Amino acid sequence: xxxxxxxxxxxxxxxxxxxxxxxxxxxxxxxxxxxxxxxxxxxxxxxxxxxxxxxxxxxxxxxxxxxxxxxxxxxxxxxxxxxxxxxxxxxxxxxxxxxxxxxxxxxxxxxxxxxxxxx
Amino acid sequence: xxxxxxxxxxxxxxxxxxxxxxxxxxxxxxxxxxxxxxxxxxxxxxxxxxxxxxxxxxxxxxxxxxxxxxxxxxxxxxxxxxxxxxxxxxxxxxxxxxxxxxxxxxx
Numbered sequence: 463x464x465x466x467x468x469x470x471x472x473x474x475x476x477x478x479x480x481x482x483x484x485x486x487x488x489x490x491x492x493x494x495x496x497x498x499x500x501x502x503x504x505x506x507x508x509x510x511x512x513x514x515x516x517x518x519x520x521x522x523x524x525x526x527x528x529x530x531x532x533x534x535x536x537x538x539x540x541x542x543x544x545x546x547x548x549x550x551x552x553x554x555x556x557x558x559x560x561x562x563x564x565x566x567x568x569x570x571x572x573x574x575x576x577x578x579x580x581x
Numbered sequence: 582x583x584x585x586x587x588x589x590x591x592x593x594x595x596x597x598x599x600x601x602x603x604x605x606x607x608x609x610x611x612x613x614x615x616x617x618x619x620x621x622x623x624x625x626x627x628x629x630x631x632x633x634x635x636x637x638x639x640x641x642x643x644x645x646x647x648x649x650x651x652x653x654x655x656x657x658x659x660x661x662x663x664x665x666x667x668x669x670x671x672x673x674x675x676x677x678x679x680x681x682x683x684x685x686x687x688x
Binding site: 500502509510511512515524525526527560565566567568569571572573574 | 582613615617619623624625626627630631636666668670672675676677678679680681682
């Protein structure tokens, strides 16, 4: 059973914004609020790129340099949900975005949501 | 930023053969390295964490070794489902980074 479900992907114009969500499903076998959470992306036909991670209580956040100042990771533990607010989107942000459990070695992954930045 | 360099980029082998994949870090990361397998159209799955520990449910044909800057993933006898792309990943420093991947293809 899928434990993490991403949503919010789609087609957006360069310079636009999108908000991704990741919810722990009813099949999740872990306590969402106890874990760091991470976003990882994969451009079409390319490798994996770590994007951002957030501490279990939201007090610490880390980003890859290429998204600093444009993307914001956040979470709502009352709703077992993780978010990625993406602003000033560029063509190079086009990718499948995965959410995953853990800030060290992510071990439970969602199926991903596709973000396409194009005019 | 710690750069992870994987080699070879492509490995062509037959089922039943042994696969040896390499990952080199640009600076010492102790044993803070994981290996993932990604099949087409699927999310990655963790195989090995902390350089040499098999993740839950991972068969014994997968083994990891190394520390510092040089790491190896060995698949003792390739099964059909092992023909996929493999990534190494470091958790020693922020930002976290992945290697570029090794594609294990059927010869």
